[in-house]
Amino acid sequence: MSFPWARHYQPKHPIMRWIDGKLPLPRFVYNATGGGYPVPRNLNYFWNFGVLNGAALLIQIVTGIVLAMHYAANTEFAFDSVVHIMRDVNSGWFIRYAHMNGASLFFISVYIHMLRGLYFGSYKAPREMAWLIGVVILLLLMATAFMGYVLPWGQMSFWGAQVITGLFGAIPIVGQPLQTWLLGGYTPDNATLNRFFALHYLLPFVIAGVAILHVWAIHIPGSNNPTGVDVEGPQDTVPFHPYYTAKDGFSLGVGMTIFAALIFFWPNALGHPDNYTPANPMQTPAHIVPEWYFWPFYAILRSFTADFILPAKLWGVLAMFSSIFLLFFLPWLDISPVRSGHYRPLFKKFFWFGLVPSILALGYCGGAPVEPFNLIVSQVATAYYFAHFLIILPLVARFEKPLPLPASITAAVLEAHRERRAGGASGFRIAADNAD
Structure with a gap:
């Protein structure tokens, strides 16, 4: 420490x-x-999504263990075993809905956590390792969620496995053998279900181990903060307990309340209705889509429609995987010495009016039917996404003139306090004048 x-x-x-x-x-x-762990005294509620990530992981592990006791990893019985869990197992419906919606809770929390890191520069030195481990956690989470989506063996489960594993077949030379190895054959079947079930059960424990490394990597340099200014001494920090355990507890309570409302009132809102039909290899769904948390990447995959040197499908596969692996190089793409987006005027504009809208547009297009308008929007959003990290961010870091940084974290906190008091006093004076 x-x-x-x-x-x-x-x-x-x-x-x-x-x-x-x-x-x-x-x-x-x-x-x-x-x-024993001092943290910056100015952390806001965006720093509370870490504890939500941990809670979501714990929910997934506990509910997953219980579900595994009743699930049958066999194409003849998998769908019926899910129905058995929902109808016959004591509180089985609750456990299954908690597990199913817990994945969405996990992804929502992780995505907000990463957006916070992108805006406040948590990927910059000396926290590069914490950021890199966080991207590894994202990859492991996506693999776990994909394999879990296949296990109910509904229509969307089967065809999702067929489409996603088929992407590997587009890779030259090694693609077809790799796809066959992933499926355990030439099409999703018993071997696919067995190995996906085994890996889906194992990977959450791997994620838990990597999450411990992530927390460890954060504790060595200490937490980042909204100003991006380094901690200078004890006046800039407060003990994690009780100050931030109370704050984390409040955020956890709000998050669990929303999660409970989702389970009890809208348990199927984030699922696809086709997955409540048993898998039928002879009937292709009209509109094959993955779960909502994969929609931005699915839109990137579908945005390539023309062959250019390489087949369009291969370009889509390369772009989809590159959109994630690009995050590994972010600490070296953004060379600005200023961490926080609060003090970077150009960066702030490109972030809020460029990157965030492009990600939201990709999310919409990934879940929408393949139509000309949606295709054009996804192509423009994909182009901007890569341009933001590969072109805009390095240029902004080189030519941007940042705002003056506060002298210390304490100075920033006291200045914000004075501004709030001044604003309250001026509001009181205006109210008094109006009353007169």
Whole structure:
């Protein structure tokens, strides 16, 4: 830990002293989450999505273990076993809906968490490793979610597996053998279901291990903050507990309330109705789409329609995977010394009026039918997405004139406090004048 002013764990009870001497787990927990870990005093609620990520992962692991006790990884019985869970297992409907919607909760939280990192420069030095590990978590999460979507063995499960694994077949030379290896044959079948079930059960525990590395990588340099200014001393920080455990608890309560409302009132709002029909290899759905959290990447895949040197399908596959792997190079693409978007006028404009709308447009087009207008929008949004990271961001970092940074985190907090008091006083004066 790189904070010399941090309080260190000193157990008082004889039993805790004995445990800490033999296995310093209490000390480790205290230093990681308690008063032994100082955090910047100006963190806002965008920093609370980390705890929501952890809660969503825990929900998925616990509900997944229970579902695995009743699921049959066989094409003849998989769909019926899901129906059995919903109808016959005690509280099975709740466990299945919690698991199904928990994936959406996880992705919503992760996407907001990453957008926060993009805007406030959390990928910049000295936090590059935390960002890289976070992108690895995203890749593992996407793989886990895709394989989980196949397990109910409904219509969209089968054809989603057929389409997505078929993308690997577009890769020259190794594509077809790779697709056959993924499926365990030439089409989704028992072998596919068995290996997807095994990997879907295993990968959440891998994600949990990588998440621990992610938290560890954050704790070494310390958390970033909205100003992007480095911590100068104890006056810039507060202990994580009780200040941010209370703040995290509030955010967790709001998130779980929304999650409960989704489960009890709109449990199928984020699912596709075709997946409530058993898989039929002889009947292709009219509109094959993945789950909503894959829509932006699916739109990128579909935006390539013409062959140019390489087949259009291969261009789409390369662009789809590149849109994620591009994030690994972000710490070296953005060379601006200023982290926070608050103090970067040009960056802020391109972020809010360029990158965010392009991602939202891709999300819409990925779930919409393939029509000329949707295709044009997805092509424009795809072009901007790559241009933002590969062209705009390096140029903005080179030519932008940032705003003056605050002298310290404490100075920024006190200045914001003075502005709020001044605004309140002026509002009171205006109200008094109007009353007169």
